[in-house]
Amino acid sequence: xxxxxxxxxxxxxxxxxxxxxxDAWLRLHIEPAIWPxxxxxxxxxxxxxxxxTTSAMSNAMLAMLAANKLTMRHAYIGVxxxxxxxxxxxxxxxxxxxxxxxxxxxxxNNVKNEEDCVVLDGVGEAIDVGCNTPRPxxxxxxxEKMIVNTHCGTTAEGYxxxxxxxSCYKFHRVSRTWHRAAMACQAEGxxxxxxxxxxxxxxxxxxxxxxxxxxxxxxxxRWASVGIWDWNEYGEFLTIFGETLxxxxxxxxxxxxxxNAGGKEFCGTIDRSGSLNDYPCNxxxxxxxxxxx
Numbered sequence: 001x002x003x004x005x006x007x008x009x010x011x012x013x014x015x016x017x018x019x020x021x022x023d024a025w026l027r028l029h030i031e032p033a034i035w036p037x038x039x040x041x042x043x044x045x046x047x048x049x050x051x052x053t054t055s056a057m058s059n060a061m062l063a064m065l066a067a068n069k070l071t072m073r074h075a076y077i078g079v080x081x082x083x084x085x086x087x088x089x090x091x092x093x094x095x096x097x098x099x100x101x102x103x104x105x106x107x108x109n110n111v112k113n114e115e116d117c118v119v120l121d122g123v124g125e126a127i128d129v130g131c132n133t134p135r136p137x138x139x140x141x142x143x144e145k146m147i148v149n150t151h152c153g154t155t156a157e158g159y160x161x162x163x164x165x166x167s168c169y170k171f172h173r174v175s176r177t178w179h180r181a182a183m184a185c186q187a188e189g190x191x192x193x194x195x196x197x198x199x200x201x202x203x204x205x206x207x208x209x210x211x212x213x214x215x216x217x218x219x220x221x222r223w224a225s226v227g228i229w230d231w232n233e234y235g236e237f238l239t240i241f242g243e244t245l246x247x248x249x250x251x252x253x254x255x256x257x258x259x260n261a262g263g264k265e266f267c268g269t270i271d272r273s274g275s276l277n278d279y280p281c282n283x284x285x286x287x288x289x290x291x292x293x
Contacts, residue, residue, distance in 0.1 A: 014027070014045065014155075014187075014189055015027045015029075016139075016141060017060075017064070018143070019056065019057065019060045021054075021056035021057075021060070022053075022054055022056050022057050022060070023142075023143045024057075024140050024141065024142050024143055025047070025140060025141040025142075025143065026050060026057070026060055026061070026064065026138065026139070026140050027045075027047075027138065027139045027140070028061075028064040028065070028068060028070075028075065028136060028137075028138055029041065029136055029137050029138070029139065030068055030070065030136050031136070032134035032135050032136055032137075033076075033134055033135070033137060034131060034132045034133065034134055034135075035049075035076050035080070035117040035131035035132070035135075035137075036131060036132075038076050038135075038137035038139075039078070039091075040180075040183070041137075041139070041183065041187055042078075042137070042139035042140075044183060044184045044187035044188070045139055045141070045187045045188070046141055046155060046156060046157075046188075047139045047140050047141035047142075048078055048091045048092070048139065048140060048141075049076065049077060049078030049091050049137060049138065049139060049140075050077060050078055050138035050139055050140035051077050051078040051079050051090035051091060051092075051094070051099055051101075052077065052099055052100045052101040052120065052124075053090065053094060053099055053100060054100050055100045057100065057140075058100045058101055058124055061075075061077075061120060061124075061138055062120075062122070062123075062124050064138070065120075065122055066122070068136075070122070070136060071122030071123075072122060073122070073135070073136065074119035074120065074121050074127060074129070074135055074136075075119060075120050075135060075136040075137055075138055076117060076118070076119055076135050076136070076137035076138070077101075077118055077119065077120050077126075077137070077138055078090050078091035078138075079096060079099065079101075079117075079118035079126065080116055080117050080118060080131075081116045081117075081128075082116050082117070082131070085116070086110070088108065088118060088128070096118075096126075101120065101124065101125070101126045102124075102125055102126065103125065103126050103127075104121065104125040104126065104127050107125075107126065107127050107128055108126075108127075108128035109128065110128060111130075114130050115128040115129050115130055116128070116130075116131055117129055117130065117131040119135060120138075141155075149168075151168070152168035152291050152293070153168075153189065153291060153293070154168075154188055154189040154190070154291060156170070156187075156188035156189065158170040158171075159188075159190075159289075159291060161293075162203050164199055164200075164202075164203055165196075165197075165199065165200050165203055166292075166293055167290050167291060167292050167293060168190075168290070168291040168293065169193060169203070169204075169207055169288060169289065169290050169291075170188070170190070170288070170289045171207050171208070171210070171211050171224070171286065171287075171288050172184060172286055172287050172288070172289065173211060173215050173216050173217050173286055174217045174218070174286075175216060175217060175218050175219025175220070175284035175285050175286050175287075176219075176225075176284060176285075176287065177281060177282050177283065177284060178225050178229065178267035178268075178279070178281040178282075178285075178287075179281060181225045181285075181287035182225075182227075182240070184287070184289065185287070185289035185290070188289060188291075189291060190289045190290050190291035190292075191227055191240060191289065191290060191291075192225060192226055192227035192240055192287060192288070192289060192290070193226045193227055193288040193289060193290040194226070194227040194228070194239045194240065194241065194248060194290065195226060195248065195249070195250040195252075195270075195276075196248050196249040196250060197249045197250060198250065198252070200249075200250065201250055201252055201270070201274040201275075202274060204224075204226070204270055204274055204288055205270070205272070205273065205274030207288060208224055208270065208272050208274075208288070209272065211286065216286050218284055219283070219284030219285050219286065220283065220284065220285050221285075221286065222271060222272065223269035223270065223271055223277055223279055223285045223286075224269055224270055224285060224286045224287050224288050225267065225268070225269050225279075225285055225286070225287035225288070226268055226269060226270050226276075226287070226288060227239055227240040227241075227268070227290075228240070228245065228267075228268030228276070229266060229267045229268055229281070230266045230267075230278075232266070234260075234266060235260075237258060237268060237278070245276075250276075251276075252274065252275050252276055253275060253276045253277070254271055254273070254275035254276060254277050255275075257275070257276065257277050257278060258276075258277070258278035259278065260278060261278075262280075264280045265278035265279050265280055266278070266280070266281055267279055267280070267281040269285060270288075
């Protein structure tokens with residue numbers, strides 16, 4: 001578990017606001033991201049990049065831009081031409097012509113044949129842009145997806161309370177790189193699990209044991225990512241909260257680990273015995289998220 005002072009304190013709906021006119025939840029992420037990362041973040045939150053499908057949704061988006069004093073900036077929406085060049089559509093396949101938004105005069109212009117993503121400006125007009133410039137972005141969730149796990153304080157599925165540690169945990173069978181795994185946990189209101197005791201190591205071992213190799217979707221099923229890495233300092237492993245492993249309360253490395261095999265093992269995992277192992281950050285493994293109560 002994580003120490004209490006590190007609890008996220010995130011509200012259950014994680015910044016989403018209910019829009020009754022469309023019976024959906026909407027969030028403006030003011031922290032800029034490139035379009036692919038914005039799409040992934042919305043997906044990990046259990047939703048999708050939002051599109052102005054109706055005038056009510058368009059008005060809600062503009063109101064959020066104004067409330068956050070972002071009317072002079074552009075925000076990514078879920079309209080793109082990444083599947084079929086020149087055919088702009090929403091994330092759920094609605095053609096641009098059927099959305100409640102108009103192109104700005106002179107758009108789309110597909111500068112350098114590289115503008116496959118779309119932003120909304122402060123007056124409600126759409127502009128085609130490149131996908132790799134960080135910008136604010138909108139996510140939305142349908143109302144039926146906002147089912148709250150009141151015990152764990154999240155709308156994400158799969159979290160279970162563990163009385164031995166007082167935290168909630170979720171094992172992700174869809175493997176991701178270490179940093180993508182950390183993003184997934186954050187999107188669900190938690191963090192990569194931090195081991196603070198031998199008892200918590202046993203808890204994670206038990207969780208891992210309930211997920212045999214045959215259930216893991218791609219990647220290496222022998223390990224699962226947890227919340228330690230070397231902070232790009234190439235050698236000293238700390239928790240995601242900056243503690244030494246001794247300060248955190250668990251230093252149970254597997255025999256002869258960490259060994260930085262191949263000079264590329266800078267992120268932390270556990271094996272099925274509950275022991276720590278260093279691992280390349282860009283390889284795909286399952287992972288365990290934690291929500292501190």
